[in-house]
Each structure stands twice: as C-alpha cells, then as structure tokens.
Amino acid sequence: MVSPRAIVLAGDGVNCENETVHALRLGGFEAESQHVSRLLKTGDFLSNSDLLVLPGGFSFGDEIQSGKVLALKIMSRLKEEIEEFVERGKLIIGICNGFQALVNMRLLPGNLQKERKSVSLVHNEQTRFSDTWVDLDIPPSQEGHFFAGLEKIQLPIRHGEGRIVTSLPDQDALLSYCPMFYTEDVNGSLARMAALQNEAGTVLGMMPHPEAYIRWTQHPNWPLMKTRGEDFSCDPPGLIIFRNACQIARHS
C-alpha cells in the first residue's frame, strides 16, 4: 500500500518540525519537512500531498500575535492553493503555533470567520507561558475522525496564547466545532475548548501537542506506570491521532 504523503512546514521560527515528522512516519505517513520559503516559491507542493501540518513553535518570534505573521505570509502567496487543497478534502493539522496560524488564516473554525475575523487565540488568563500536561475530554467522535477511539487522554500544552475567544454574538456556535476540551480551566479558554475543526472535520487545530506523546516514556508519570506493569505495547494517544490521520488520508 502506498503511504499517504505529509508535508510539515518549517522555518521562520517554527520549531517542532523534526519530532512532528518523526511522529507522522510512525503513524504511517511518508513525511518530510519543508522550509516555508521553499514552499512559497514552488507552490505546487500541495498538489501531491495528502496532509499539510503546521507544527508548533514560535513563528516570527510570536511577535504581534502568535501565528499572525506566518498566516499573513502563507495567505499572501498561497491563498488559492490552500483553499483549493481544503476543498479537495485534503487534510490540514495545526498544532499549537500552527493552530494559531490556522485561526489567523481563517481556515478555522470552519466558515465561522468567513465574513470577518471573529475568533482568536489570545494570552492565557494567567498571562504566562506554561509547559504542563493536561487532561482532555474528547466528545464521542465518528469513525474516520482524527480522535476516533479516544475519550479521555493526557497531552502536554506548551503555550502562552491558547485562550480561545470570540466576538460572535452566539458563542455556543463555536462548540460544535470543538472536538477536544480541557477537563479543567488551564488558560481561560472559552468553554475550556482546546481544539477547533472545520465542518468536514478535515482541518484540525489543537493547542495540545500530540507529537509529544508518541512513546510511553514521554509521559511524566511513566516510571510509575512501568512499575505498575501497565501495557506499553499499545500506541500512546498522540500516536493514535497520527495513525487516525493516516487512515483518513488513505480514504480521502
């Protein structure tokens, strides 16, 4: 079987491209990272890719607003190509800074920002950057979704600007675009939302880092889990997300 192809954006302050490529390969993709300048130069890279990943990092030093300038850069050159990519049902995942960029590109949440910018990821309520593992609730999701088979998981968050806010009069409208919630209020995010997606479920942005939990010894409590004899032969939740993405990519 031919592996689906994933392109991981790199450069301009993005810094999780290597471990994200590693995770995608474990998940079944043929994956490589590409510098953003090269992608913008050639443009046609999207035509033979199944998944575009905007990984975590501090693009443009997080100056002005996280993900903002990266979004401007991509959309100033590749707006049409990206929109066409999404229309063809191809997949985009934005993680952390990548998620912030997708919201600034107005690809998320779905069509809610079509008219005007109305959703943002802003400074955490505690106004601090925080690297900590969080508990996450995943509402029952359909087969063929990124989070299929997952219910309650833990992943690390590593951000200072992860609080979802909206200027939409109907804030609840956002809820149906959220496939993942923090179980506790960790950053002041509206309704404890940790991720957003589009209507088709093909574009996903999430603040937690799935690529940071693709082996059991990445979990902060793994020594105890090992002492207790927990089963380390199955896939950790982060890796399941990438395997799911691979399944979707095969069928899209």
Added chain:
Amino acid sequence: MNTLKNSPNQDSGEETIDLLRFAVIDKKLNSNSDSFQLCWVRFSPERIDEKELLNRLSEVLVDECYQKSDFFMGSMDFAWNNQWLAQGFKWWAEKQFLPGVTDNLAHTIKEALVLVGGDEFNSIEIASGKGFLFNKSFANKDEIIEYSKYKLFHPLVEKMVVHDLSKLDTPGELLGYPKVKFKLEANELVTVDLNLDDAKLEELSKKRLLALSLKEMQEIKKYYASDKIKKLRASKNMPAMPTDVELEVFAQTWSEHCKHKIFAADIEYEGKKISSLYKTYIKGATNKIRKKRPDLLSVFDDNSGVVKWDEEYAVCFKVETHNSPSALEPYGGALTGILGVNRDILGTGLSAKPIFNTDIFCFAYPHDKSLPVRPKLLPPLVIARGVRLGVQDGGNKSGIPTVNGAVYFHSSYRAKPLVFCGTGGLLRIEKDGRLQYAKHTKTGDRIVVVGGRVGKDGIHGATFSSETMHEGSPVSAVQIGDPFLQKRVIDFILAANEKNLMTGITDNGAGGLSSSVGEMAGITHGATMDLDKVPLKYPGLSDWEIVVSESQERMSVSVDPKDLDAFLALAQDYNVEASDIGHFNTDGYFHITRGDKTVALLDLDFLHDGVPKLSMQAEVHTYESTESSYKLPESGQDYNEALLKLLAHPNISSRESIIRQYDHEVQGASVIKPLMGPGRKAPCDAAVIKPILSQQAGLIVSNGLCPQWSKYDAYLMATMAVDEAVRNACCVGADPKTLSLLDNFCWADPVPSPKNSEGAKRLGQLVRACQGLYDACVAFGAPLISGKDSMKNDFDDGVVKLAIEPTLLVSAMGKMENSDNAVSMEFKQIGDLIYFISAGDASISGSHYSEITGTRDGKLPKVDLKAAPKLYAKLHKAIESQLINSAHDCSEGGTAVCLAECVIGSGLGAKVEIEGNEFALFSEGPSRIIVTVSADKQESFEAHWKKTAGVEVIKLGEVVDSKRLHVGSSIDLSLQDMQEAWHNGVSDIFEVN
C-alpha cells in the same frame, strides 16, 4: 480613525518624512486592561500613501476580533484623553526603546508590512513601544516613573514619559522617533602614540577602556619599537605607531575573557610554583583519564567539548556565564547569555544542532532587607525576575528544551548575580568524508558573516557606563537578543552544512569579528577582511567599533570560493543576511582594510602568543574555625517545624514556578523531565533525553554547585560539586563510566594588587578549588571537556565592597544504553522498602539546618574519593538490572528533606523506623542517596551491595499510604503541610510575567 502627525520635518533636505503614531488597544478583554501597544512609523508620504499605510498597519497589527486601533494623540485632539478620563484614568505614559536597542517587535512588523504591502514598505522605519494608563492614586509624574522603573521599563534600554490626561501635551512633549544619531566620524586612519612613560601608558589603557595591564601595554610598545616590525610596517605603508583598530584588537585578544590569563599564570602556592592552573589541573585531569576514554573527540579546542555518542553521532556541551550583563539589565543579559551559548554549539566543528539547554542561576535572597542597597545595584528581585524571563524567551523561542537547571540563593550574590547558560548539541562524527567535529578552513576560503548586523552593541561590554550617553546615542552597554533571528540563523547553518557548503564556522560573541575572524585566521595563519563589506545597523561606526562590536546573532563562516554562490543563495532562501567580507590566507597577518586602505596589520603569532604571563603569589587558605566550631542544639527543637522551614527555604523549595515557564519538552526527546510523578511535582535530579528519537540510548544532563562550602575550604567545595553532579546523573541512571564534565569558575578578582588586598586569599582558594576538581575528576574517572571562568565578580562603588563566594559549577553529561530503565525520584508503590546509601562524611555545620537554627557540630563533610566511585558504579548496575524503583539525591536540607520530597512527588507516605536525631535528619554531605526497592527484591538488592568498602546501606523503612511522613518519634507531618511549605518557598519570586 484619526491620526496625529508631527509637523513635517526635513531629513537631509530632500524627502519629507512624516511621523505616525499608531496604537492598538484591546477591546475590553480584560477589565484591568491598562496598557496598549504603540508604535512610531517614519515614512515618506511621497512614497507611501498615508491611507494605504494605515490600512496595512491595521491588517498587520490589529485583530478585529478583540482589538481596535486608535487615533493618537496629544494637543490637537481631546478625544484621546477623554476616552481614558471617562474610564477613570488620570495619567497616561508611553515608553519606547532608546535609540539603537534591538527592537524585535518592530523588525517583525516591518517584515509583515513588506509581506502584505510590497517592497515599498522597506522605506519606512518603525519603532515599537507601549502605552500605560494610571489612575489618580498617583499624585504626580515622578511617582509614576518611580513605580514603573524596572517594573514597566528598564532605564538602561528604555525611556518612559508620563502625560497628564487633563492637559494636552504638544508633540514636543511626546516621545518622538528613537533615531540613532551621532556625529559621523571622518574616516581617517587614527594612530595612537605609545611613546609614553608607564604612568601615561596606564592612563591610556584606562581612558580607552582597553583593560590592559601596564606590563601588557609595555609589551605592545616594545613590539612596535622593534626594528623588524618598524621595517615591516614601513614596507606596507603603515604608520610606525599602532592604529586604533590594532590597539583594540590587542585589547580584545589579550582580555581576561578571551585569554584566561589567570588560569595561565605562574602561581606560587605553599612554596611551590604552579605553572598554569589550567594545564596542571584542568587539562591535567583530562590527560590523566584520557586513555580510558577513547570517546573524547575534541576537548578544550573548539567552542564546546565533543564526545562520541555512537558509531555515527557525537554530542557536545558548553556552559557559559553572563554575569555582568545580567547585573546591568537582567532580561537582556540572560537572553544574550542563552543565545550566545547556543551559538557556541552551532559554531562547534562544522556546526552542531542545539538539543538541550540547562541554566543555573545564583541570586541574592530577594526578600533579605539586610542586603546593601546601592544606586548601581539593581534590586535582587528585579534581577531574579528579569533573568528568568530572559532565559525563557531565549530557550522557548529557539525551540531548544530547557531540560535541567538550578537556582541557588546566597547573600554574597548581591555583588553580582551568576547566570550560567549551558547548551548541548548533536553532530555527526563524519559526513561525506569530512570529520564534522573539526574545522577544515583552508587558504583562499572566503570569510562570510551570517546573521545580525553590526551596531554599537556591547562595545567594551559593561564598562561603558550609561552616564556617558547622551540623547540620540545608541545604547552600547547592554544588548537585547533576537531569538527569532538566531533561530533563522540556526536553521540556515544546519541546512548549509547538510549541503557541505562550509569549511569552518565559529560564533561571534565577546570580541566580535576581532575574536571570531582572528581565531579562525590561526587555522590557515592569515586573514584579510574589508570593513566596507560588513553590514551595519546604522552608518557612522568607526573602524575599531566594527571590529570589536559584540552585536548578537552572528556567525563567521569559512566557505570554499566554489561554494560561495550556493551558500549566499541558500541564505537568501532562509531569510538570513550573509556577506562575503574577505578571505583566509597564509600570510601570517590579521589584515583589516576599509576598502583599499589598511587599517590594521597584526602579526598573528604575536597577537595570539605575545601576551605576557602573569606571575602571582597565592595565600594558603585556612578554615574559618569559628564557623566549624561546636554549638549545642537548643534543647527541645521541634523537628517538624524545622523540616517545614527547610522545605520553604529558597534553596530547597519547589522550582515549579520557573520550570513550567520553560519549554522542557520541545524536540520530543524528553524521558526524565524536571518534574515527574502522578501529580507532576517530583523534582528530578537530572534530565534524560533521547538525542536520536528512533534509538533507545539516553543522554543525561546534571549539575553540581556547592558554594556554601567555600568559606571553609574551596577544595571541599570543588569535590562536593563534582560529587553532586555525578550523583545527580547517576540517580536517574547514567553510567558513571560515560560521564564528561564541564567546569565554570566564578570568582571575585583573585589578582593580588595594592587595590585588591583580598586577591592573594582568593587566589589561594582558586588553587584549592582546582586541586579539588582535579582529585575528584581523576577519582571518578570523569574528564573535563570544556570550561570557562569569570573572575571579576565583585562590586565596588567606592562606598561598599562586595564579593561573591568562590563558586564552581560542575555540569555533567552522560549516557545510559536503555533510556527505558531511567529512574525518577518519587516513591512508587506502597510496601516498597526505603534505603539510605552513603559514603564519606556529613556535617551539621554548613548545612541549611545550621543556617536556620545556628546549630553547629564542629565537623565538615568529606567526599570519600575511594568509596564514592564504587557507590555510583553499583547504583548504575542496580538501575540497569531494574532492582530499584526510585532514587533521589540527598543534598540541601539533608535526609529529612530528601524523604519529604520523595513523599511529595509520590502523593503517598513514608514510615521510617529509625530514631531521628539532628545529624540523622538534617546533616548534609556527599554521596548520599535514598532509593526504594520492591519488597520482593529486598534480598537481591541487599546482596548487590555486599562487600562495597566504604559504602553504607541502611534500610530506613517503607512506603505507606498514610499521606504522611513519620520518622520515629521525631517527625510526623502531613503530605499537605509539607507540600504547601515546599511549593510556596519561591513562587512569589518567579510567578510573574
């Protein structure tokens, strides 16, 4: 939208330049939103339409979901003032960087404007800043400035003015554009006459801030007076006397910072002559061990020490200090510290990829009211917070995980904070037929500078005081780093090396081009560079300033001429500036030109080897006997209370408030993180990462720092520091046979002179520390692979003299074959048996318990250099064969604190049967570890330790589910009480932004 412009001013009589002020304000996101973003934009209305500019600024700066832009401001329009008055404010203030200070936000705004608006926007200039609003609780402007100093602005790099909202300030009262302006100096060759008597030579050194001693000045004078040099200079059309550039290059190359003259000096100690502490003890230790360590690939030669990792890869490690800059401007000092050591890794061999950071800070107690307050000393709290934030931005934005660190408080660091920044890297051993840990620079290769532009930053470092600056003069004393620019440089350099486009590389740190190109010139024995080709931040720098400027984020690279075009094209792809400024040759000179004109011609041999050797006498240091004398404990000590006090001690309490603000997981390699366990509170002794994600092997990073013992004996301090670094590494599973160490000495000035009466004593302490370091390294079989010294950590403003305790940081890097066997420190399960393993002597004197109670037992600790290595070898075997479930280093606070931390980390409890006395509970000493073992492994565990001479293994008790710590009848405390004390010790210092 409304805007206010200054009345047009004329720039150089040609174009009209307008100044636009643009504010971005959050729409009621926070009820306490009392600040906003502000920027100043200089533009030519002939080139850019104002409306277009405003639209683009909005597009780039404003998120309409929660922000609005606002009109701005002052005398022509009441609307601005009225909106704030209506919200109950009485004052507003604006701040901006002083001219020439690195403004990262402005750089990004401009790049974004060009992205959306096109190349025309390259013609504008932008400065960023902030606005603040204050209510009537402030009586006047001065009060606001006083309140804001160090909190909202730092006077060394920023300027703030306050405006009364009830009045309309004229444009002249508002902050204008912070443009760098200074007298353009005529570009003429400046020579400096050295035909001076000794007093005048010393004066010259002082006046030009050369920091050269009389002996060194005389040596340079002698050089220029020699017939050979006279003839040579005449033949090359050079003046007989040195040019200012030449003199500055001497001063830089011969500086203590670059030449380590103290460690190279002849020292008389106890009637014997030590010829170079460095060669005798530091390199000496490594040479002694070397035979047993074929994995040492490159030690002491390059920007970091390089050790073989496996058949394909090598790892490297370097730790630097950035103390003086951090004392002046803590944020910028620490930020440039971490970025600087990242470049050391990038500049190792043909470049290595930074894979971890480790940071150790030494601060004065922030809340100690007894510490001296001096105008030139920043408040300790300001230093601690600034440093923490600087390292956060430096590490996080570069995508390098901060995996390990320490914070140590001692009142002596009021003299100067110590900021140790360390970085490890990964490189291949060989690639396409070239060794990657060596330089391959050859004659004819081009000199290419990559990255940031050159400004007045850091010229003469911290000696350039703020008083001498005037309006419009660029700030040179302190620097702010640009982690984003450097990340681009890192990405580019690694990509260029992938394509084999470089033959050598080194970083630009202290000494700038003078140092980087001067050093690389040593490889081929000659270099020529043209200052006209060096890209500048602004015009008007004199030749010598370009040569010694310490502007950040720059690498110097040697490139084969055939690869030059490809190298420069790749740089463009990566949005990095790269400039060809000259070439390497075999002429024997460091030759600097400005266009065709030679401004410096320096004999490389003399430049690198001509510095005269220091010769000094060291005083034999004796123990401070009063401190180690016996003092009875007061009867009826409440050990519960003592333990809670110790847990809240700034040197012991939880570092969570710092750790969480550092990304310690990026790159996806972490195995043992700084905080582990079910509640993620267990403070781990060392970090374990997997440098190669697809392999099992783990790399361990740890540190040891024990300045509290210096006042007794610096030998003891050094052996304790080595033991601590080794112990921490071994507690998580490092194989002690693989450990490589780094030494970082921070001392108060140890050069004896009439002005420095303490010099001889400090020098004696330095000798003792080196001897201790040597003995410990040899005993543990752990070689030193790199190091650094910082020898001027004192303060003297003519009124108060302060000096730090002699401090040696030992950093360790090691390996374990299977990282799945790594061990964390927290207790694991109910019923596990708790053991205390130890070697050597401990004491109450000098302990933290002694500090809080005044008790002394008249003893001092001692590292048993025979038994301790055996202890760690056995511990490693026990971990490898999975005999133990947890291991924790028993250090500050003693056994009781160690047990408490293991309980806090686990959320369980412990019942320790032994009867605790003071010594058992709170003494501090080397080589002590608490481990737990599953009950079913008791027999094999105890058998494992049989016949280990000098190592004591005692069963203390077991892990229980009581959520309490019981130690005999001495201690009975709840998990919650211990946790609260431990958690809140320093959180108020660091939990800010």
